[in-house]
Amino acid sequence: MLTIATYGSAVPLITVGPGANQIGGLSGAWANAFAADYGLQVKLLQTTFSSSLLAVQQGKADIGAPVYYNPNRAKSYYYTYPVDIESLVVFTNKSFSYSGPSSLTGHKVATVTGYVWTPYFQKFFGSSLQLYSSATDAATALKNGQAEAYLDADINYFNAPLSLSPDIALHPVSANDFGIPGGIIANESYWIVSCSEKELANEMNAERDRLEANGKWQTFLGQTGAPAGTPIKSPPLQSPAEFC
């Protein structure tokens, strides 16, 4: 059994369902290939973003759905090779006049609990920041008009409820916007395993090497289920610094 803690779908990175314990997208294809090679059955532990991190840390799940790297988290997890690269953007309605972070001051801004960017947003916006437990909830708040801007990775534009909506505008974020260092504006997503399971991380990486070598990864890139034109950036195969 390979228990995977997930926190929802986000094509092309990951899809959950439609059946029970079904996982897809780029990272899902990687995990499924790994499970098949080792004769393991995939079991999903579907939860919130923060709880997925804890599930892996506490051994309730073997691996956790891809997350961004930060040195603090690297004290509790091993990171596999990256799955993709995602960039922070500001989502607003087209009618909203966005000219930079300061144009959001005094407006209702939504994001998700637990992102590497969230502490910077909290510092920038203070108590007026609306923190949701999932990207779907935060994006729904934007669509409903309960938030005037939504801060998250660009891949959320391809997922419900935004789903390439023509009413939504994406604004790029530059280094030092919202006080965020340039190095973490764009982030790789990695599968995570607990500090006590380094071997599992190594085996996942070996699987990724095999997929690259036999050409299956290229096939997966074409079968992510993402809409045409979805930018998929496949990063170099290397794990970040570990502090376990």
Add this chain to the structure above:
Amino acid sequence: MLNDLGSWTAILLGGLVVTIQLAAISLVLSVLLSATIAIMSISPWRLLRIFAGLYVDIFRSIPILALAISAYFGLGSTLARLGITSFGTAVGVLTLIEGAYLAELYRGSLESIRTPQWDAGASLGLSWTSTLRHVILPQALPPAIPITLNMTIAIIKDSSLVSLIAVNEITNVANQLIAVTFQPVEIYALVALLYLALILPLSQASRVIEGYVARRLGIGPRTERERALRQLTSASELKVG
């Protein structure tokens, strides 16, 4: 570690303030709503009784979490147009659901006043409303006080459920802290301590007021001797049984 605990406590206290605000506003509104519903449920007018019964049945059957999420996201654009924030939605949801429970408790309190009291009012020529106001409510109010305090505790605890609609109450703040620090045991232990610090005094006050009201209404022991005698009696009844 001690430094961490200090800074975490300071951050969590910010969330506790929101929890207290949320519970206080919801409690005041719940009391007003439930008192109205309780009076409607004992009124001589059938339509009002039906409405009160429907309200109680519906809102006692819906889980707080389900109502909060469906109201906040389902009615999202309407709420946004009306300028109702996640805090406002949370207050509305807690008021509706806790109000249904409290209404039933208040109804019980009103119905505990015996029928001759109503008859006495009527024999003095008082209308139903005047009998309620001058005869029934003054007797029904004292036992309602400890009930309300108990409900306050329930509202404080239930308020943690609205963290899922982006209300920055203590549970939501704790989740944010955990996502950054990865110290769930320590942070949830702090949250539990803060809840205890808030709820224990209320719980004690509820017990004291309950005892006071019981003595005033002659349904509880007035002295320590009476209390001891009652305990002895109930113990011997248990043995006989």
